[in-house]
């Protein structure tokens with residue numbers, strides 16, 4: 222990055238739960254400056270402060286209050302080198318494709334392109350190497366692109382677990398079985414989200430499509446990128462070491478922070494002890510940190526020794542929600558090891574991951590800075 226020069230970024234879905242988090246984080250970013258904001262036709266044409274139903278604990282940054290919200294059309298964002306998308310999935314498919322076709326670099330939170338075989342699904346603290354598929358995505362586009370692409374980040378519950386799982390695979394080799402039960406915050410459903418009469422004094426044991434997303438996305442993220450004899454790249458979905466995943470998802474009356482109970486079995490025997498697992502988790506240093514991404518957390522995985530941590534109310538805002546907290550690491554009498562993970566679904570589960578993905582793309586020269 223050239224000293225003193227900032228990169229113009231645009232935010233689509235700027236009025237939503239994830240969009241507001243983007244605004245809070247990007248308003249103090251050392252490399253990026255918010256240049257344009259987009260939302261639905263209901264919000265377009267209004268100053269941001271009138272269009273948004275602001276729900277953050279800190280005030281709306283003064284630099285964006287009077288910025289007029291635009292319709293999500295690429296021509297309104299032509300001066301942006303990077304586009305962050307917090308769009309509702311119903312709108313994201315067509316809009317993100319149009320932005321890519323207009324040679325804009327799109328970093329999306331929506332689910333629409335996560336399964337595309339040429340779109341990387343990147344949790345930046347885990348698999349930044351998947352950015353290597355982008356030249357193929359651009360070459361296969363009609364017409365071929367030189368600057369436009371889409372990078373997605375994962376479902377928020379998937380993001381929370383793959384970070385400790387990647388640390389375990391790095392230290393102890395491939396996993397072969399994974400069971401996860403989630404307790405997901407209300408903010409995961411956007412605003413206004415789940416009706417209060419459904420969630421207060423209650424647990425809802427179903428989140429549409431969530432279990433399938435965790436079971437599939439985990440394999441794409443923890444797997445590698447393979448290349449055939451003709452140089453064509455594809456995601457291997459962890460195929461060299463098949464990993465079977467079962468997820469059970471629940472909505473609980475917590476505002477922010479997804480808590481997940483995880484049990485794993487390792488392929489290698491004998492498996493590591495709980496103490497070896499604790500040490501490997503605490504020592505995990507992702508490439509994003511080593512490369513110097515400014516939004517990467519200081520501590521990627523905070524390992525708690527107390528028997529009653531992590532807890533969403535106590536741990537979700539540590540490091541601005543950029544890391545994950547793990548606790549209760551212990552032997553599992555059925556598989557090998559079990560533990561609890563807490564991650565901030567709106568930060569590392571959404572906006573923070575997109576921002577670190579963009580930082581990585583700048584550092585690797587994928588986005589022209």
Ligand SMILES: NC(=O)C1=CN([C@@H]2O[C@H](COP(=O)(O)OP(=O)(O)OC[C@H]3O[C@@H](n4cnc5c(N)ncnc54)[C@H](OP(=O)(O)O)[C@@H]3O)[C@@H](O)[C@H]2O)C=CC1
Pocket residue numbers: 233234235236237238239240259260261262263264265293306307308309310312313330331332375376377408409410411412566567570571
């Ligand atoms: N909340 C979370 O924890 C996570 C969310 N995600 C994903 O991120 C995305 C955003 O989620 P979230 O912020 O919770 O959702 P919200 O419902 O809070 O916000 C949706 C945003 O999309 C905009 N929008 C809706 N329809 C259109 C349209 N037709 N054209 C342009 N803009 C439109 C809205 O604008 P307006 O205000 O004008 O209606 C709003 O800015 C979703 O795809 C979600 O699945 C991913 C991980 C975690």
Ligand SMILES: N[C@@H](CC(=O)OP(=O)(O)O)C(=O)O
Pocket residue numbers: 310330331332375376377378405406408409410428431434566
């Ligand atoms: N479904 C998640 C949030 C979300 O929007 O996920 P996705 O981006 O995978 O649709 C939750 O409710 O907590």
